[in-house]
Amino acid sequence: MKYIYGPVPSRRLGYSLGIDPIPPKTCNYQCIYCQLGKTTNFTNSRKNYYPKNDIIAEMEQILKLNDNEIDYITFVGSGEPTLYKDLEELILKAKELSKKPVCVITNGSLLFQEDVQSSLMYSDLVIPSFDAGDEKLFKKINRPHPSINFTNLIQGLTNFKEIFEGQFWVEVMIMKGINDSKEELFKIKRNLDLINPDKIDINVPIRPPVEDWVKIPHVSIISILDEVFEDYSNINYPEKGKFSIHSTNFEKELLAILERHPMRQNQIIETFSSSIFNKERIISELENLSTKKKIKKIIYNEQIFWKIHID
Ligand code: SF4
Structure with a gap:
């Protein structure tokens, strides 16, 4: 045809x-x-x-x-x-x-x-x-x-x-x-x-x-x-x-989201995971940003959330 x-x-x-x-x-x-x-x-x-x-x-x-x-x-x-x-x-x-x-x-x-x-x-x-x-x-x-x-x-x-x-x-x-x-x-x-x-x-x-x-x-x-x-x-x-899902700039992209609303850690992992950026790496990056006082971990309703750090 x-x-x-x-x-x-x-x-x-x-x-x-x-x-x-x-x-x-x-x-x-x-x-x-x-x-x-x-x-x-x-x-x-x-x-x-x-x-x-x-x-x-x-x-x-x-x-x-x-x-x-x-x-x-x-x-x-x-x-x-x-x-x-x-x-x-x-x-x-x-x-x-x-x-x-x-x-x-x-x-x-x-x-x-x-x-x-x-x-x-x-x-x-x-x-x-x-x-x-x-x-x-x-x-x-x-x-x-x-x-x-x-x-x-x-x-x-x-x-x-x-x-x-x-x-x-x-x-x-x-x-x-x-x-x-x-x-x-x-x-x-x-x-x-x-x-x-x-x-x-x-x-x-x-x-x-x-x-x-x-x-x-x-x-x-x-x-x-x-x-x-x-x-x-x-x-x-x-x-x-x-x-x-390949993140070229994890910090920039994550902060752009967290500036709008907090995010569950599982959601962050789901959003940013890729073959080269696995769960362990993401958690380590989150802890790293927390040490730099850019983001803050909170526990809410028995779940880990991350939000932007405000002094
Ligand atoms: S995508 Fe654009 S260029 Fe391609 S056929 Fe459709 S209108 Fe034409």
Whole structure:
């Protein structure tokens, strides 16, 4: 099959049958974290990159076979799906052939255009990405086509959410040293407040990114995420194990957490353990910091806690 793959199990969508109407790496972004490699066809032109009738012929064949085994039909793949000009017709065809909900995973860059908005109107779920809180970081992370700007991106996401009757979930990719500071996360949050998505999924680059300097944030970022998004109930974080646990600066990272709240010793061990930084080493580092009067051990409810040392 050329355009349809799966069904593949997905954490969010159950079993999802993928429809990919765009040739490999045809995109209007060149994201630093893209797992598909370099954007080889960097374009913002909407057109039918493959013959529509060929895609529909495959859909007719495959959807009949798989309808009972899937939870979602998902337009996604090797490039940006909203660049397919007749996407609306493909979505309507999927709805005609199957009773399963239709999802579109998009970078969201063209949602400000009326033709793109109307092409997604018949889908049940739209999942755009949103990784930066301002134009400067947007350009650094997503490296968009010159005809795309941050103002239009925000306007598109906000307007579309207002008129769309289906579910609208936003994905945010967090990368070490790029957008994982409290300041950048607050900027992202302020924009998410405007967009008002039904759900937010925080991701980290667990698959090899196109740029090898893109790294997974350290697990200690969870406490910053908790602080920034404390008033959000519709947010999902990756499982703890997906974050980096290799501590390059144990003292700095631990103090950053303890400045916000005390931590159980077991939690500290769980957070900072790695193959080269084991339980004994962590306890010895804690005792060391205590001797330096940087942190203080307390026993509470029969458990060992560590808190910041204040004279
Ligand atoms: S929008 Fe998606 S396909 Fe395009 S560069 Fe970014 S991650 Fe890759």
